[in-house]
Amino acid sequence: MSITLTRHPEHARAAEILSDDALAFIEELHHRFAGRRAELVAAREDRRQEASASGTLDFLPETQAVREGDWKVAPAPAALQDRRVEITGPASPAKMAINALNSGAKVWLADLEDASTPTWENVVDAVANLTDAARGTLEFTSPEGKEYRVREDGKTAVVVVRPRGWHLPEEHVLVDGQEGVGALVDFGLHFFHNAKALTASGQGPFYYLPKMEHHLEVRLWNEVFTFAQEYIGIPHGTIRATMLIETIPAAFQMEEFLYELRDHASGLNAGRWDYLFSIVKTFRDSTAGDFVLPDRGAVSMTSPFMRAYTELLVKTCHRRGAFAMGGMAAVIPDRKQPEVTAAAFAKVRDDKTREAGDGFDGSWVAHPDLVPVCQEIFDAVLGDKPNQVDRLREEVQVTPAQLLDVAGASGEVTEAGLRTNLYVAVAYTAVWLSGNGAVAIHHLMEDAATAEISRTQIWQQVNQGVKAADTGNVITYDLVQSVLAEEVERLRGEVANEERFERYYAAAAALISRLVSGRPEDYEDFLTLPAYRLLDQLKTQAGAR
Ligand SMILES: CC(=O)SCCNC(=O)CCNC(=O)[C@H](O)C(C)(C)COP(=O)(O)OP(=O)(O)OC[C@H]1O[C@@H](n2cnc3c(N)ncnc32)[C@H](O)[C@@H]1OP(=O)(O)O
Numbered sequence: 001m002s003i004t005l006t007r008h009p010e011h012a013r014a015a016e017i018l019s020d021d022a023l024a025f026i027e028e029l030h031h032r033f034a035g036r037r038a039e040l041v042a043a044r045e046d047r048r049q050e051a052s053a054s055g056t057l058d059f060l061p062e063t064q065a066v067r068e069g070d071w072k073v074a075p076a077p078a079a080l081q082d083r084r085v086e087i088t089g090p091a092s093p094a095k096m097a098i099n100a101l102n103s104g105a106k107v108w109l110a111d112l113e114d115a116s117t118p119t120w121e122n123v124v125d126a127v128a129n130l131t132d133a134a135r136g137t138l139e140f141t142s143p144e145g146k147e148y149r150v151r152e153d154g155k156t157a158v159v160v161v162r163p164r165g166w167h168l169p170e171e172h173v174l175v176d177g178q179e180g181v182g183a184l185v186d187f188g189l190h191f192f193h194n195a196k197a198l199t200a201s202g203q204g205p206f207y208y209l210p211k212m213e214h215h216l217e218v219r220l221w222n223e224v225f226t227f228a229q230e231y232i233g234i235p236h237g238t239i240r241a242t243m244l245i246e247t248i249p250a251a252f253q254m255e256e257f258l259y260e261l262r263d264h265a266s267g268l269n270a271g272r273w274d275y276l277f278s279i280v281k282t283f284r285d286s287t288a289g290d291f292v293l294p295d296r297g298a299v300s301m302t303s304p305f306m307r308a309y310t311e312l313l314v315k316t317c318h319r320r321g322a323f324a325m326g327g328m329a330a331v332i333p334d335r336k337q338p339e340v341t342a343a344a345f346a347k348v349r350d351d352k353t354r355e356a357g358d359g360f361d362g363s364w365v366a367h368p369d370l371v372p373v374c375q376e377i378f379d380a381v382l383g384d385k386p387n388q389v390d391r392l393r394e395e396v397q398v399t400p401a402q403l404l405d406v407a408g409a410s411g412e413v414t415e416a417g418l419r420t421n422l423y424v425a426v427a428y429t430a431v432w433l434s435g436n437g438a439v440a441i442h443h444l445m446e447d448a449a450t451a452e453i454s455r456t457q458i459w460q461q462v463n464q465g466v467k468a469a470d471t472g473n474v475i476t477y478d479l480v481q482s483v484l485a486e487e488v489e490r491l492r493g494e495v496a497n498e499e500r501f502e503r504y505y506a507a508a509a510a511l512i513s514r515l516v517s518g519r520p521e522d523y524e525d526f527l528t529l530p531a532y533r534l535l536d537q538l539k540t541q542a543g544a545r
């Protein structure tokens with residue numbers, strides 16, 4: 001075998017999850033698909049520069065026949081007919097996996113992506129938990145003695161696994177001396193251990209595919225699926241995947257995404273947070289139009305450019321017999337603060353009411369207490385039906401200009417918003433570095449996608465010399481540095497643990513300080529790329545203390 005591990009994960013199940021047979025499968029995937037994946041990821045930047053320079057994007061002329069053709073995706077299997085409420089959350093720790101399975105949601109998006117830090121231990125733990133879940137043996141006892149068991153009334157959520165995006169490596173796997181691909185490792189391990197059991201029970205294997213920018217990236221996943229099904233010996237088309245439309249180039253290729261994956265596609269999801277990130281990232285240095293996004297907190301789903309995106313998504317999906325899945329309202333309840341919970345419920349209700357009314361077939365929630373809120377709204381709209389794929393929305397017409405109308409969003413850039421962005425970017429990155437990919441900050445769910453918006457907005461504001469509406473100050477890198485220093489001191493006080501602060505928060509602050517400089521050479525395509533390189537280093541330092 002030409003596959004080796006740079007380090008064995010510290011996990012009791014490592015030998016089972018990383019068995020020789022499983023690694024041989026990863027090696028095959030790597031040999032067949034890693035080269036093309038590298039080319040496709042590399043091709044993104046040229047296209048981005050073109051879009052930024054021209055200040056526009058358009059539907060692709062070369063795929064007009066696909067958009068005008070008469071075709072549909074494969075019909076949804078029984079387990080995915082009703083997706084009115086989907087809870088998202090990491091597949092590690094086991095406690096959260098069990099809570100998600102028991103939440104009453106129809107689907108659990110088991111996340112190895114936005115909500116997960118891909119430490120080697122987390123990756124193995126997530127696959128181990130998902131393997132136990134597929135066999136009905138997942139259980140957990142907390143250090144306090146609380147026992148967690150999966151419910152036995154047949155109402156557990158159907159599991160849909162989200163592997164890492166194409167951009168992330170897996171540095172602990174080497175194939176022919178070349179670094180592994182995070183997406184292929186996550187998918188490969190989960191699929192290898194579970195495909196047969198899930199096929200036999202009719203519960204999968206199902207996936208969510210994140211952060212793609214071009215339909216050729218979808219084609220690559222389709223080829224991965226086709227090969228994987230053959231390798232393991234399950235029928236072509238058993239896998240079903242829902243693709244996130246969460247990049248601005250993807251909004252111009254919704255039809256093409258579904259077409260490329262048509263034998264395996266079950267829908268599209270409006271991933272609003274990465275979508276906003278992608279808009280700012282793509283046009284961050286554009287001088288060909290006004291693409292400066294107002295403060296993150298001021299942009300809502302009712303902004304015209306966000307409505308254009310969701311309306312087009314519903315219309316496209318239903319025309320092709322695919323499910324249209326709504327996104328995440330980031331407000332979360334707090335069981336200890338009823339007024340926070342009431343405010344969160346009201347906001348989620350508004351968000352889901354808009355989505356259900358627009359024709360979405362279901363939507364996401366971030367917390368178990370939000371499942372009934374979302375369910376009630378979709379129940380009222382769906383009535384006896386499991387979905388509303390039959391609502392064609394033929395009246396919807398969306399133009400490129402509408403999708404790109406960032407300037408039409410109401411709201412301003414403020415220094416208060418800058419401060420919040422800096423606080424969130426550092427606090428989230430620190431928590432991520434400590435091994436936890438999702439966290440509540442000021443009653444909002446923060447994950448990799450929301451943090452990406454925060455740090456990219458700052459880069460854009462510095463690069464474009466934006467004037468803050470509340471103070472009148474131009475946002476310069478010096479101003480950012482001085483606000484950053486204040487927010488880092490605030491965090492030092494809040495963390496109140498000097499060792500933890502030094503290990504994670506100081507590292508996070510140093511990283512964010514560079515990423516927001518507004519200089520082209522400091523911009524990183526993904527915050528998690530440089531952060532990933534710190535994980536083992538911090539682990540070693542922690543062990544050495
Ligand atoms: C942009 C996007 O991609 S969105 C999708 C990716 N993001 C996510 O999936 C985030 C999902 N949500 C979460 O991770 C969590 O809700 C957080 C981190 C935001 C908040 O978690 P906590 O601070 O633990 O919330 P809280 O204390 O209220 O939790 C209460 C209980 O619900 C559980 N819980 C909370 N959220 C979830 C969830 N999403 N899935 C499963 N269980 C959950 C907690 O584990 C806890 O369980 P316990 O009572 O057995 O100990």
Ligand SMILES: O=CC(=O)O
Binds near residue numbers: 271272
């Ligand atoms: O993955 C979802 C998003 O909003 O980003």
Ligand SMILES: [Mg+2]
Binds near residue numbers: 114210449
């Ligand atoms: Mg996302």
